[in-house]
Amino acid sequence: MGGVTRHLTWRQRLSRWDARWAPYLYVSPFFIVFAIVGLFPLVYTAYVSVHDWGLLSGKGEFVGLDNYREVWDNPYFLKQTVNTLSIFVLSSGPQIVIAVVLAALLDTQLRARTWWRMGILLPFVVSPVAVAIIFGSLFGDRYGVINHGLELIGLDPVAWHTDRFASHLAIATMVNWRWTGFNALIFLAAMQAVPRDLYESASLDGASKVRQFLSVTLPMIRPTMIFVVITSTIGGLQIFAEPRLFDQTNARNGGPDRQFGTITMLVYDFGWQLRDLGRASATAWMLFLMILVLAVVNLVLVRRIGSLGGDR
Amino acid sequence: MSRRPGFVVYGLLAAFLLGSAAPFYWSFLLGSHTAEIAAQGVPPLLPGGHFLDNARRAIETIPFWKAVGNSILVSSAAATSTVIFGTLAGYAFAKLRFRGSNGLLAFVVATMAVPTQLGVVPLFILMSKLGWTGTTWSVIVPSLVTAFGVFFMRQYLVDAVPDELIEAARMDGCSQIRVVWHVVAPAARPAAAILWLFTFMATWSDFFWPLIALPPDNPTIQVALNQLQSGFFKDYSLVLAGTTLATIPLLVLFVLTGRQLVAGIMQGAVKG
Numbered sequence: 001m002g003g004v005t006r007h008l009t010w011r012q013r014l015s016r017w018d019a020r021w022a023p024y025l026y027v028s029p030f031f032i033v034f035a036i037v038g039l040f041p042l043v044y045t046a047y048v049s050v051h052d053w054g055l056l057s058g059k060g061e062f063v064g065l066d067n068y069r070e071v072w073d074n075p076y077f078l079k080q081t082v083n084t085l086s087i088f089v090l091s092s093g094p095q096i097v098i099a100v101v102l103a104a105l106l107d108t109q110l111r112a113r114t115w116w117r118m119g120i121l122l123p124f125v126v127s128p129v130a131v132a133i134i135f136g137s138l139f140g141d142r143y144g145v146i147n148h149g150l151e152l153i154g155l156d157p158v159a160w161h162t163d164r165f166a167s168h169l170a171i172a173t174m175v176n177w178r179w180t181g182f183n184a185l186i187f188l189a190a191m192q193a194v195p196r197d198l199y200e201s202a203s204l205d206g207a208s209k210v211r212q213f214l215s216v217t218l219p220m221i222r223p224t225m226i227f228v229v230i231t232s233t234i235g236g237l238q239i240f241a242e243p244r245l246f247d248q249t250n251a252r253n254g255g256p257d258r259q260f261g262t263i264t265m266l267v268y269d270f271g272w273q274l275r276d277l278g279r280a281s282a283t284a285w286m287l288f289l290m291i292l293v294l295a296v297v298n299l300v301l302v303r304r305i306g307s308l309g310g311d312r
Numbered sequence: 313m314s315r316r317p318g319f320v321v322y323g324l325l326a327a328f329l330l331g332s333a334a335p336f337y338w339s340f341l342l343g344s345h346t347a348e349i350a351a352q353g354v355p356p357l358l359p360g361g362h363f364l365d366n367a368r369r370a371i372e373t374i375p376f377w378k379a380v381g382n383s384i385l386v387s388s389a390a391a392t393s394t395v396i397f398g399t400l401a402g403y404a405f406a407k408l409r410f411r412g413s414n415g416l417l418a419f420v421v422a423t424m425a426v427p428t429q430l431g432v433v434p435l436f437i438l439m440s441k442l443g444w445t446g447t448t449w450s451v452i453v454p455s456l457v458t459a460f461g462v463f464f465m466r467q468y469l470v471d472a473v474p475d476e477l478i479e480a481a482r483m484d485g486c487s488q489i490r491v492v493w494h495v496v497a498p499a500a501r502p503a504a505a506i507l508w509l510f511t512f513m514a515t516w517s518d519f520f521w522p523l524i525a526l527p528p529d530n531p532t533i534q535v536a537l538n539q540l541q542s543g544f545f546k547d548y549s550l551v552l553a554g555t556t557l558a559t560i561p562l563l564v565l566f567v568l569t570g571r572q573l574v575a576g577i578m579q580g581a582v583k584g
Contacts, residue, residue, distance in 0.1 A: 026400035026403060027404045030398075037453070038426060040438075048433055105325055109317065121570065145338065186580075267432070
């Protein structure tokens, strides 16, 4: 390109200017929108969180870390943090195990394979709100079909909406129902990318199918595992629609004693029910930090587990 | 692993599929019986004849058609805009050399980890200042483009558009924007369709922000379902008929485009 700068025509100049600035023009919409609805809110949340800030009255005095202290001292904060973590563990753990098994089942010479794949993705079309309504009815305390089934096989009915652990189980079931098939497809794609000759040499070495799965498949899909665990951490800790709609009392705070209230529900409660944006912001920031810490912890954990399976 | 699966594999998959479909059927089943039967617990396992009746009552209880209209508007606006801006930025990151491109791309990837949901307080303050709270604008604008969309299109376009083709077009005197229109856009079409579908579905299902931003008389369908569920007494025949009805649009979309969705998830998994 160099050395011909002297005799540029107007057209060539325009073309150069175009080549130089067009890329910035193309990427700018993303950065502008992200700056307004992503970056600015994150930073400004911190600003709001150190002020008295009413939903209607607007900005008040600077109060330092008072909002954080108040949230921290609020008994519901600890309770709803524990609830969130409990629901998260109950949903992401089984979900990933089942999704991997399901993917292994799909990674065979199935007949009509596209139909099976579409079939397991079906729950994904139901929005979390609708899932929560439907499962709220399935898990009905008195007349639900799940309790009906339990009674048929001679077990006691479970108080799904009042017992703390049972409610977490019910909510985790909703998340699992909606996402397992989706994640199975992601694992399936990863499994299909595993070079087939690895399996051949493993079976020549006399490794059984199960052994092959443990020492070839699992280590090879580790990067995908990390991806799924991180995204489910970010999504899972923000869970809101499922527990809110599962609550059948009119307060909608996650059960009469908030047995299944989550942190995002606390953000909503502080901000739009108690009309205190300062405390809502402080809660949001604490949740953000929690997600960050847990994402890193999970990353390390999955790496560790993956490297135990086989040495790469 | 390439082997012919036996009955066990088919059996397990069929059981899983049954579990995936059962809640749909339950929703329709309770929605098709009278309120009295639905209130007494497990109804007869064959649908009753009251679905349309219950659905009509649900439609009268909430601003149903307005909600569906809003959801279609918001979701298609978000999907279309995400595809356009995602393709432009994805192309720039995939094929154009410019100062800072690596750093900016790393930034895009990093922002995927930022839960934008947590920015609701400032977003609400901003929308109030602009006077947009209560309007569908407040829901459309934050979802105009996503980091995922940019990254997804970038990953696709790296391989889909040969560098020679772009160079040839530039040699012929095509301006950058004409290259995008005549070379990049046609090549991007398969990925763009998938991105459109996923963005549409994600926006359609979104609940937290629309609940905050929109009033009861101008809701999206998710916010309207929330109202339907919060009556003083629970009439599950009505609630589930409404829920079934509200799920039909995405179900139709799924039937029409399920293949592409499956392909899209699997493609994204390998590339991402």
